[in-house]
């Protein structure tokens with residue numbers, strides 16, 4: 001054990017924090033309102049609440065120096081609001097959460113980023129988008145999702161999975177329910193499973209020109225939309241979605257305190273891991289400061305920290321840049337870092353640069369969804385129904 | 389296409405078993421990348437010959453066993469279920485699988501004619517009774533057509549061969565172990581597909597009795 005005095009980094013001073021938060025406040029005010037205050041009082045309340053919520057959390061992240069604690073609140077709220085908003089939309093537009101064949105043929109299925117790995121090969125080979133969604137316009141169009149995804153990927157790499165994805169907050173939230181894990185040992189080989197799923201779905205989607213993951217494996221179908229059960233095949237698919245959702249998004253995250261769906265199944269997450277290679281930000285360990293207490297290995301929700309990581313001073317490729325290990329390290333040995341610079345270097349500057357990018361993407365992705373979710377909840381409270 | 393996927397998902401494992409022989413052989417020969425490619429081609433030709441032999445045998449098996457059966461779908465469904473479960477166990481829970489390719493090293497030492505080493509090694513590695521191979525056999529045998537069987541095994545060969553391409557650039561294999569795990573797990577997912585097909589075939593077969 002080393003005996004040097006710990007240099008645990010603190011947050012920024014109050015004055016600096018206020019200035020930094022003022023910058024995000026201006027940007028988010030414009031972004032959330034899109035230049036106009038809604039006439040409808042529920043819309044106006046939702047706008048103000050979303051604005052205050054986002055900026056208070058940003059303030060706390062900067063001021064306390066704790067990233068993951070406050071990020072998780074924002075991220076999980078985003079996921080819950082997505083469900084509220086999405087289901088309300090589906091009920092409003094179609095009268096149910098199930099998809100009819102007519103909607104599929106009319107290409108009115110909302111596009112979700114998890115489809116992207118399955119669309120890339122067919123786009124390259126046949127110039128066809130194998131998803132029955134609308135290209136532009138409408139609810140969750142293909143073009144808007146692609147643009148946002150490319151931007152977030154360039155800026156954050158797999159940080160997308162802790163700062164942008166509208167599903168990730170679910171298993172993230174459930175992984176925080178218990179104070180201690182009931183299941184402590186997980187074989188690290190399971191972190192390879194998403195890559196196998198990615199290989200399988202990318203190739204089968206290319207071969208059959210159909211989004212196989214959406215049809216067979218996506219756990220989130222259970223809380224968004226699914227095909228009306230009209231055959232044994234669709235019944236089996238529905239059982240798979242629901243079992244995966246209950247198992248990987250609720251039960252296992254609670255028992256293991258890990259993000260089991262994101263770490264051990266999601267093919268999109270695997271693809272994002274590969275983009276970590278080209279992203280400028282990473283999470284690094286200062287080997288001089290590390291005392292090998294292994295706290296970071298215990299807390300990492302994706303098994304991206306290992307003893308090998310401590311030896312090499314870097315995380316596994318699957319790191320989602322959530323900041324949990326950084327918050328937990330008793331010696332302040334772990335930090336956000338810009339590739340090609342010294343370690344620890346200007347760690348506070350690197351952290352701020354990363355946080356600005358990450359926070360703004362979280363705000364972009366979530367603003368409309370959180371506002372709409374609040375409006376729906378207000379409607380529910382005042383009228384007894386979430387839909388118009 | 390199914391043959392290709394089975395091959396593809398199993399290819400990494402094939403590479404894992406074959407490279408311990410191929411790479412020392414290539415390094416031992418001390419030739420350049422171009423010559424390594426020639427060796428690899430000889431090896432792959434041997435593999436192709438092995439697979440095509442099996443395609444023929446599989447067709448014969450299909451003809452003699454399934455040909456006269458009324459409840460063919462039921463039997464094939466049961467075989468799918470057994471082999472897909474085997475494949476999933478092999479993919480997710482076990483490291484060791486039966487693979488004839490392991491004996492390549494021994495045979496390679498016995499055969500002294502240099503040109504024959506890669507060909508013989510390839511031929512032997514084409515005769516493996518690992519779970520993906522058994523599933524491929526069931527699939528091909530069930531159709532009862534020689535051309536389907538040959539095509540199926542040809543695609544299986546293409547799928548497994550994809551992973552052999554980087555071998556001439558020996559240094560590129562640092563991540564072989566990670567790739568091997570990913571490949572095996574992909575095989576496990578293909579197993580899930582066959583399990584589903586098997587269950588559906590059994591349901592349909594049972595209804596037909």
Ligand code: SF4
Pocket residue numbers: 160161162165166167168169261262263266267268269270272
């Ligand atoms: S792993 Fe998948 S579900 Fe999880 S946060 Fe990433 S993209 Fe979303």
Ligand code: SF4
Pocket residue numbers: 285289290291292293294295296297310328329330331332333334
């Ligand atoms: S938490 Fe991790 S990085 Fe920090 S001192 Fe312990 S082992 Fe080292």
Ligand code: SF4
Pocket residue numbers: 283299300301302303304305315318319320321322323324325326
């Ligand atoms: S290594 Fe750290 S930042 Fe990366 S996923 Fe694990 S806890 Fe989060």
